[in-house]
Amino acid sequence: MIITVTLNPALDKTLVLKKVSMGEVNxxxxxxxxxxxxxxxxxxVLKELGMISAATGFLGGILEEIFRKELKSIGITDEFQSVTGSTRTNIKVVDEERKEYTDFNEPGPEILPEELSDFYERYHALVKEGDLVVLSGGVSQGVPKEIYGILTKMAKEKGARVLVDAEGEALVQAIQEIPFLxxxxxxELAGIVGKESLSVDEMIQEGKKLVQKGIQLVLISRGAEGSILLTGAHTYVAEGLKxxxxxxxxxxxxxxxxxxxxxxxxxSPKEMLTFAQASGAAAVMKEGTQAATKEEIYAHLKEAERKIKEWNK
Structure with missing residues (x-):
């Protein structure tokens, strides 16, 4: 089974304007x-690709029932923990003239100690041997900074593989427990090594350090510039799709x-990178956070494959 963990979900409200004028009525x-x-x-996205997953994390407030109904209608297994705080709303502002994308993200609810304890029990019971567990995103108030490390360790002890997409201390703590990916x-990579930015060579160097720790796959995403995938045997550099x-x-x-x-x-790792590049390209062509369809993703596979090279320096 595939399990995704969202510790601070949000209703994403996207506002599209021809032009944003600060300090004025828009x-x-x-x-x-x-x-x-x-x-x-x-x-x-997994559902669009024909794969069922179980989603867990925290839901509360007036948005809880809306989320649960939506999860059911989409066909995602609902394993969320109810909390007394309110699930947040994030505002995404699109300025079409300037091609600018601005996010206003709320902090989210405070998770009470007993709610966190109940979640740990739910998570431990949910994860089974052979599962793929995806830990991604930020955390709510009241959640310990080492939670991704805790969840990684718990899943590995059950025989599951863990994929982590996080930043800052949450990523650092997860890395210490050696997730699969x-x-x-x-x-984010520059941040955890204490730098403002990294060159491509430096990114590859830092990625190799993570592989040497025992992490099987490291994908460094670079937005429009593409991405880099590192394994124990190969380093692939992908150019971004236009x-x-x-x-x-x-x-x-x-x-x-x-x-x-x-x-x-x-x-294979190269096939995975090809698919990841195609999926990212298809995603940015959609409004809001709606998932790209399988057909939209597959339409970019050939171009994505052409833009991947193995790094031999």
Whole structure:
């Protein structure tokens, strides 16, 4: 089974304007609301690819029932823990003239100690040997900074493989427990090594250090510039696909879903990178955080494959 964990889900409200004028009244051209949060986004893409997943994390407030109904209608198994706090709303503003994408993300609810304890019990019972567990996104208030490390260790002890897409201390703590795969973007990777930015050579060097720790796959996403995939035997560098961008939100989640799909289908690392690049490209062409379809992803596979080279320096 595939299990996605979203510890701080959100209703993603996307506002599209021809031009944003700060300090003035702005008229919104179109809006859309999407059930979101990084793990949920992964589950949505997996469903489009024909794979069922169980989604867990925390839900509360007036949005809880809306999320549960949406999960059921999509066909994602609902394993969320109810909490007393309210699930957040994130605002995504698209300035079409400037091609600018601005996010306003709420902090989310505070998780009470007893709610966290109940979640640990639910998670431990849910994870089984052979499962793929995706830990992605930020955490709510009241959740310990080492939670991704705790969840990684628990899943590994049950015989599951863990994929982590996080930043800052959450990523650092997860790395200490040696998950199967990590997917930092270039900014997140630079952050955990204490630098503002990294060159391609430096990214590869830091990625190799993670592989040497025992992490089987390291994908470094670079937005429009492409991505880098490192294994114990190979380093692949992918050039970004040139596609019209409607929203960058959810592109990284689509890549994580592609990697999860690739592991489930026993793809080679290069095939997984090809699929991840195609999925990310298809995602940015969609408004909000709606998932790209299988057909939209597959349409980019050939071009994605052509843009991958093995790094031999």
């Amino acid at each position: 008229r919104v051209d179109t809006t859309r609301n999407d059930m979101g949060g990084k793990g949920i986004n992964v589950s949505k 990590v997917k930092p973007n270039e900014k 596609v019209p961008v409607r929203s960058t939100v959810g592109a990284g989640d689509a890549m994580v879903a592609a990697l999860t799909f690739g592991l489930e289908m026993n793809m």
